[in-house]
Amino acid sequence: MYEGRAGGIRRAVRGAHSGDYNVNTTGISVMGNFDLVGPTRALKHSLVQLIAWRLGSAYHGAYGKPFIFDGRFSRISGHRDVMQTACPGRHVYSWLPTLRERVTQRLGDYRSKIERAWRKGGAKRGDLGAVRIGERGENGGRHTTFARGRMYSSSGGVHTLWRGAILTRYVSTGETGGKLGYPTSDQRAVDGGLRVGFEHGTITYDRSTGKTTVKLR
Numbered sequence: 405m406y407e408g409r410a411g412g413i414r415r416a417v418r419g420a421h422s423g424d425y426n427v428n429t430t431g432i433s434v435m436g437n438f439d440l441v442g443p444t445r446a447l448k449h450s451l452v453q454l455i456a457w458r459l460g461s462a463y464h465g466a467y468g469k470p471f472i473f474d475g476r477f478s479r480i481s482g483h484r485d486v487m488q489t490a491c492p493g494r495h496v497y498s499w500l501p502t503l504r505e506r507v508t509q510r511l512g513d514y515r516s517k518i519e520r521a522w523r524k525g526g527a528k529r530g531d532l533g534a535v536r537i538g539e540r541g542e543n544g545g546r547h548t549t550f551a552r553g554r555m556y557s558s559s560g561g562v563h564t565l566w567r568g569a570i571l572t573r574y575v576s577t578g579e580t581g582g583k584l585g586y587p588t589s590d591q592r593a594v595d596g597g598l599r600v601g602f603e604h605g606t607i608t609y610d611r612s613t614g615k616t617t618v619k620l621r
Contacts, residue, residue: 414538439495
């Protein structure tokens with residue numbers, strides 16, 4: 405498996421695979437002429453692994469028909485579903501129902517603490533919005549980036565940092581890999597601003613000056 409368009413395989417990088425349907429989609433190219441030959445066992449296994457990881461970390465299943473650009477399409481579709489092309493070849497296209505089954509089996513019914521909290525808050529229709537960078541385990545905890553903030557899960561609990569000065573400063577310090585560690589509180593109001601507690605300190609935002617202050621302990 406190879407990363408195509410640069411920017412990071414975990415990020416919502418806009419590809420160039422299907423014209424107007426590139427936004428909010430991931431394109432996977434299977435190399436070969438699969439009108440003539442069938443997909444190998446290794447290719448099938450790789451597709452199941454990659455798609456299950458990509459969907460699972462963004463809290464999606466293998467089924468459903470989301471709306472994209474001008475219509476609804478299967479969560480796992482073929483190139484020919486949106487463009488005039490034979491891609492991905494008749495042998496791979498006819499295997500897509502089995503691919504959906506296998507991805508579902510691999511995903512199981514597990515939901516992380518972050519996913520449960522996000523769904524409780526309204527999922528993509530809630531205040532955080534849709535997933536932008538899927539959940540990742542890192543430095544003794546886990547975190548997910550949403551449209552309007554980030555959620556962190558560690559031994560200190562599950563906490564949300566909203567887009568703004570505190571989150572920007574936290575990311576600039578190295579985020580979960582920096583000296584502050586994971587959040588141990590949500591953003592809470594203090595005199596004239598906001599504050600977040602971390603494993604090894606605090607970040608405070610002063611509304612009157614627009615400044616953030618980091619204190620390590």
